[in-house]
Amino acid sequence: SQQGEEDPQALSIQEGENATMNCSYKTSINNLQWYRQNSGRGLVHLILIRSNEREKHSGRLRVTLDTSKKSSSLLITASRAADTASYFCATVPEAGGYNKLIFGAGTRLAVHP
Amino acid sequence: DAGVTQSPTHLIKTRGQQVTLRCSPKSGHDTVSWYQQALGQGPQFIFQYYEEEERQRGNFPDRFSGHQFPNYSSELNVNALLLGDSALYLCASSQGLAGGSKQYFGPGTRLTVT
Numbered sequence: 001s002q003q004g005e006e007d008p009q010a011l012s013i014q015e016g017e018n019a020t021m022n023c024s025y026k027t028s029i030n031n032l033q034w035y036r037q038n039s040g041r042g043l044v045h046l047i048l049i050r051s052n053e054r055e056k057h058s059g060r061l062r063v064t065l066d067t068s069k070k071s072s073s074l075l076i077t078a079s080r081a082a083d084t085a086s087y088f089c090a091t092v093p094e095a096g097g098y099n100k101l102i103f104g105a106g107t108r109l110a111v112h113p
Numbered sequence: 114d115a116g117v118t119q120s121p122t123h124l125i126k127t128r129g130q131q132v133t134l135r136c137s138p139k140s141g142h143d144t145v146s147w148y149q150q151a152l153g154q155g156p157q158f159i160f161q162y163y164e165e166e167e168r169q170r171g172n173f174p175d176r177f178s179g180h181q182f183p184n185y186s187s188e189l190n191v192n193a194l195l196l197g198d199s200a201l202y203l204c205a206s207s208q209g210l211a212g213g214s215k216q217y218f219g220p221g222t223r224l225t226v227t
Contacts, residue, residue: 103155
């Protein structure tokens with residue numbers, strides 16, 4: 001079963017706009033990761049945020065984590081057509097999860113020129 | 114430095130047949146995990162191998178089995194294929210079992226069962 005749920009399921013924006021995707025999860029986590037997938041191929045790791053962190057930045061990406069609400073958000077600023085992809089959040093359980101990733105169903109982002 | 118590689122890229126099989134998918138981890142990685150991704154869904158964890166042993170298993174039937182070799186490469190075997198096994202199969206490698214280890218994914222093998 002999938003732990004994370006992304007919201008929205010699909011997002012359509014214009015180039016230059018910001019895109020925000022949200023993720024909710026159910027159980028306590030060791031960390032939460034965001035991945036990008038282009039055209040149903042391999043996943044590309046974007047950012048990892050640990051359970052004791054609240055915010056992380058990487059280039060045009062900003063991730064926040066609220067463990068009290070069991071939620072995270074991914075913000076892509078100044079989006080480009082090349083950002084068109086599916087974005088997934090994935091959690092690593094706090095207990096006994098080793099490095100097992102539990103994915104949500106993803107958000108499909110379309111950035112129009 | 115080669116990343117994670119998977120073979121074959123695409124595969125078409127008939128119901129009831131058996132299939133073997135292969136994965137070579139990124140250089141320096143010793144842990145391999147397998148995921149199944151149905152169309153329009155997020156990946157689902159199948160199992161994870163470390164030191165040639167299955168360390169964790171997701172909610173998949175025994176028809177799904179695997180192996181890890183001394184060089185850390187891995188195989189995923191699926192017996193008695195069902196139409197519902199049609200999916201993208203992803204392999205991910207990492208260093209060790211620690212929960213904070215970053216995982217690197219291969220391009221996947223797309224399996225179609227007819």
